[in-house]
Amino acid sequence: MRKVFQAELQEVREELAEIAQLVAEALDKAVESFESADVELAQEVIAADARIDFKQTALDEKAIEILALQGPVASDLRTIVASLRMSASLERMGDLARHIAQLTRLRYPENAAPEALRRTFGKMAELDQSIIRDVAELLATHDLTLVAKIQGSNAELDELHASIFRAIAEPSWSASPSSSVDAALASRYFERFADHGVSVARKVSYLVTGEWDGDMTSS
Amino acid sequence: MRKVFQAELQEVREELAEIAQLVAEALDKAVESFESADVELAQEVIAADARIDFKQTALDEKAIEILALQGPVASDLRTIVASLRMSASLERMGDLARHIAQLTRLRYPENAAPEALRRTFGKMAELDQSIIRDVAELLATHDLTLVAKIQGSNAELDELHASIFRAIAEPSWSASPSSSVDAALASRYFERFADHGVSVARKVSYLVTGEWDGDMTSS
Numbered sequence: 235m236r237k238v239f240q241a242e243l244q245e246v247r248e249e250l251a252e253i254a255q256l257v258a259e260a261l262d263k264a265v266e267s268f269e270s271a272d273v274e275l276a277q278e279v280i281a282a283d284a285r286i287d288f289k290q291t292a293l294d295e296k297a298i299e300i301l302a303l304q305g306p307v308a309s310d311l312r313t314i315v316a317s318l319r320m321s322a323s324l325e326r327m328g329d330l331a332r333h334i335a336q337l338t339r340l341r342y343p344e345n346a347a348p349e350a351l352r353r354t355f356g357k358m359a360e361l362d363q364s365i366i367r368d369v370a371e372l373l374a375t376h377d378l379t380l381v382a383k384i385q386g387s388n389a390e391l392d393e394l395h396a397s398i399f400r401a402i403a404e405p406s407w408s409a410s411p412s413s414s415v416d417a418a419l420a421s422r423y424f425e426r427f428a429d430h431g432v433s434v435a436r437k438v439s440y441l442v443t444g445e446w447d448g449d450m451t452s453s
Numbered sequence: 454m455r456k457v458f459q460a461e462l463q464e465v466r467e468e469l470a471e472i473a474q475l476v477a478e479a480l481d482k483a484v485e486s487f488e489s490a491d492v493e494l495a496q497e498v499i500a501a502d503a504r505i506d507f508k509q510t511a512l513d514e515k516a517i518e519i520l521a522l523q524g525p526v527a528s529d530l531r532t533i534v535a536s537l538r539m540s541a542s543l544e545r546m547g548d549l550a551r552h553i554a555q556l557t558r559l560r561y562p563e564n565a566a567p568e569a570l571r572r573t574f575g576k577m578a579e580l581d582q583s584i585i586r587d588v589a590e591l592l593a594t595h596d597l598t599l600v601a602k603i604q605g606s607n608a609e610l611d612e613l614h615a616s617i618f619r620a621i622a623e624p625s626w627s628a629s630p631s632s633s634v635d636a637a638l639a640s641r642y643f644e645r646f647a648d649h650g651v652s653v654a655r656k657v658s659y660l661v662t663g664e665w666d667g668d669m670t671s672s
């Protein structure tokens with residue numbers, strides 16, 4: 235029984251890493267479409283999000299089945315519950331990649347990122363790309379050195395997010411109101427993406443060490 | 454055993470309704486602070502959010518304990534899993550009320566809602582207030598006629614959300630870029646609040662009828 239359970243747990247872990255991989259691909263394409271106003275690529279991201287949602291539903295069904303058939307307790311139970319939460323975070327990260335693609339599509343043929351902020355958005359995108367790759371690796375390997383790295387990337391991203399709002403408030407800011415709104419929303423999507431990444435990282439850390447550094451329930 | 458379990462389930466249900474009640478109070482105060490640029494009230498909402506988070510954590514711990522001690526299966530298991538998700542949605546609704554208060558505090562002594570949109574925001578706020586009250590009642594009574602009402606309010610809110618973005622894109626729009634961004638973010642917070650309300654409503658509906666009208670996992 236125990237052996238079956240461990241194998242099932244391993245499967246859940248691999249599934250989570252696989253979903254993270256799909257989210258990484260979605261983000262790459264969303265970023266590329268956002269940076270180059272590529273509406274076809276944006277469309278692809280929007281359509282592909284259903285696959286992430288489907289995989290999350292399947293994983294959750296599996297987790298619920300494990301709960302029903304194995305009745306795990308203690309740390310095994312917490313692993314399953316945490317998996318349900320991590321899958322919700324990953325699904326939400328997929329949604330945020332889709333939101334970036336939707337912003338691109340909405341503004342096409344214009345570029346959703348105002349000229350003056352493209353470098354900043356470029357850096358934000360890179361940080362998110364590194365976060366989701368680190369999350370996928372963390373899920374697959376449980377290498378906890380990645381947790382601090384993810385948190386560090388998130389802190390950098392928060393700073394860039396704040397800098398975008400400062401730039402929009404500058405007297406020299408000259409973009410249109412709609413363009414300003416696009417920038418603020420895109421910035422928020424990039425920032426939220428990272429928050430969810432940190433949330434997953436902290437849950438893995440908790441499962442491995444048994445120590446929680448804060449609020450278990452946030453996602 | 455079964456009787457104990459039913460009593461515990463009833464407790465979870467009451468706790469969820471109680472958290473929804475706290476979220477309703479937070480939203481009322483957030484809306485009032487937002488509409489009148491009342492920074493002290495905003496501060497109160499921001500400080501009180503920790504209580505909602507705490508109650509969510511406590512409820513989740515209780516749900517995990519029930520899983521461990523009772524090992525529920527079938528519909529009982531799904532009820533517990535859905536409760537974990539509903540508590541996450543309610544906690545997130547509390548966060549969104551806090552975000553509205555934070556926007557108020559950030560802009561103080563100015564009003565975060567541009568003059569031209571105050572009526573629209575007033576209507577959005579009313580719809581969210583009706584949604585969270587309906588959610589609290591739905592959790593307490595399982596009266597499913599409330600589900601369609603919540604979905605209807607959400608549809609109205611989506612329309613108002615879109616109208617705010619249209620207003621910002623009008624050539625006649627004259628607010629500053631920062632003020633435009635505030636309006637867009639506030640609108641998004643109101644709209645997301647309603648989405649989470651719908652998510653809770655659909656889960657209750659699923660638990661009562663056993664029929665799911667869509668994606669179980671979204672929150």
